[in-house]
Amino acid sequence: MSLTTAQILDLAPDAASRKAGQDQAKPPKWSGLGRAGSVIWGEIKGSGASPYRTVADLAGPASKCTCPSRKFPCKHALGLMLVDAAAPLAEAEAPDWVAAWAKGRESRAAAAETRAAEPARPVDEKAQAKRRQAREDKVAAALDELDLWLRDLMRRGLAAARTEPYGFWDRMAGRLVDGQAPGLARRVRALPGLIAAGPRAGAARPEAALGLALGRIALLARAARRLDALFPEQAAGARAALGYPVTAEEMAVRPDQTDEWAVLAHTVEEEDKLTARAVWLVGRRSGAVAQVLDYGTAGSPLPPAPAAGQDFSGALAFHPGAPPLRAVFRDGRAGPAAAASLPGGGTVAAARDSFTGVLAQAPWTESWPVRLSGVRLGRLPGPAGAAPAFAVGDDTGCLPLRADARLPSLIAVASGHPFDLFGLHDGHGVAPLALAAQGRLYAMPAQASQPALLQVA
Incomplete structure (x- = not known):
């Protein structure tokens, strides 16, 4: 091959x-x-x-x-x-x-x-419970401090919050890291970027983006205080969003989901000193969407993974959480794609309903994968002199596309014909990751610095 x-x-x-x-x-x-x-x-x-x-x-x-x-x-x-x-x-x-x-x-x-x-080694349950309780205490203390911080922000108003320097946000993020809630810390550390960002197509207005992000943080913090009242899978999803790791023992008992998994795209982001890679897959038979996350450092590179445009024939195991998304590779092998297609696409209305259902289960969700079938590209009206904005749509509605340097390549590939699109939807717009058009599969490069689409199948 x-x-x-x-x-x-x-x-x-x-x-x-x-x-x-x-x-x-x-x-x-x-x-x-x-x-x-x-x-x-x-x-x-x-x-x-x-x-x-x-x-x-x-x-x-x-x-x-x-x-x-x-x-x-x-x-x-x-x-x-x-x-x-x-x-x-x-x-x-x-x-x-x-x-x-x-x-x-x-x-x-x-x-x-x-x-x-091999049989698992015996676990010291007392020591394990002690470590678990110590972390719960640290997280609870960090949540108390976050609650006071959020109340102070709301008391002063978002206009005042927008004038705060980076150190103001970074100090709270650092406290959450110390409190072993890295998922919340990442969200807080991203807030200054929302403040500094200008208006962009397919994104929330700058004045609204900060309020939306703070609202999600507050919802996640509230869920963290009442995990016992949630369904087990919902509680697991909230714990994952907070930054709790899933143990090897927990993953060992998770069921396998065997399928012909179409590898649609990779995304790579730098997070502090870590390189985070997401591999996006869709089951050709089940239609399930999966995200396999791996982290690497300079001394510990990312593990091998199937390339975009291949099929992974084998099993994945999904992490606990509702709705399920993150998964790990189990037994299987990568090979040429069975077809240059995007399995399981639907209408724009179905994509909106799907995102609504996700928010009903996990309202702190920032974005979710969507698959659209047979959509067309169109230009959105805008003020004179503004950068052009585009959307994809069908008979059931349209979704704006996030501003991206690679959009001209997408427009060229679409060429006015219907195509299938896979991307991440945040309630405002779609960030494209892959598309199938005229019998070919294209993927956005893993690194956003490449302003072009790559034909992968």
């Missing part, structure tokens, strides 16, 4: 790696190129005396390189895969170093299966 150029570039950890990988995608730079099934390899001259040895398994996708880069995949791995995408490498007998790497991967996979099959 081979990945497309778009799928490979979507694996790059950042824009610099993407550009550097393209610079390495020149066959004359490589020697000893070959492949055995889905595994490809080659050697490339680096800054050292010996060439770097690079190997990749396109079925993972996974890769390894002897270069000192701490990025994953490195520019050499990206370049090697791009060389194969341009012209598939010839089959050959794998060198010893390639065979050793492949064997090591198989051994680690077998060891992981063995560990998973």
Whole structure:
């Protein structure tokens, strides 16, 4: 199998790696190129005396390189895969170093299966309960402080809040981090950005955005004080939004959901010193939407994941929460997409109803994935001299599109024809992530710095 150029570039950890990988995608730079099934390899001259040895398994996708880069995949791995995408490498007998790497991967996979099959170690329930209570006490104290802070904001009014410096918001966010409520801290830390943002198409008015965000924070804080009164799945969703981790023991008993999962898009964001990657999937049979989140650092790269435009044939396990969304990969394998389509699309009215249902269960939700089928693109009326604003619609209504540097590419691909769209809806507009048009599947690049759509299937 081979990945497309778009799928490979979507694996790059950042824009610099993407550009550097393209610079390495020149066959004359490589020697000893070959492949055995889905595994490809080659050697490339680096800054050292010996060439770097690079190997990749396109079925993972996974890769390894002897270069000192701490990025994953490195520019050499990206370049090697791009060389194969341009012209598939010839089959050959794998060198010893390639065979050793492949064997090591198989051994680690077998060891992981063995560990998973081993009986769980006995848990010190008293110590576990003590740790749990200590965290509950810290969170409760942080919620008390947040409540006072929110009351003071409301007493002074939002106009006064908009004049506060960044340190005002950051101090409260830091207190929530200390109180082990990182989910609330992230929301508070995002508030200055809402204040500084100007009017944007498909977004709440700047004067309303701050009030909406504070309202969601207040609703989540109130839910946190009455978890016992919520249904178990609702309580689990609230705990996840607060930042409570889901333990391995909890995930071990979650049921598998097996399907042919269409991988629609990746999104990558920098959160403090972490790189957060979301893989968005839709079940071709079930129509279920899943978000697989992974975090990486400079010293601990993101794990391999199926590329946008592939299908993951296997099982996912959803985290507890209502409605379910976040999931983890279980057993399965990535491969070419069965069809360049967006499964489970519906009308604009159905998308609005779906978002309403989500808010009924979790009113602190900031955005939710929607799938639209057979929509058309149109321009929204606006004041003279303003930047053009666009929307997608059908016979049941329309939804504005969030302002984005990649919208011209979307407009060019749509070309006035009906298309299917996948994106995130926040109650005001849709941020597109993928679309299917005229038998092709396109995805927004994982890094927002690329002002173009990528054809992935």
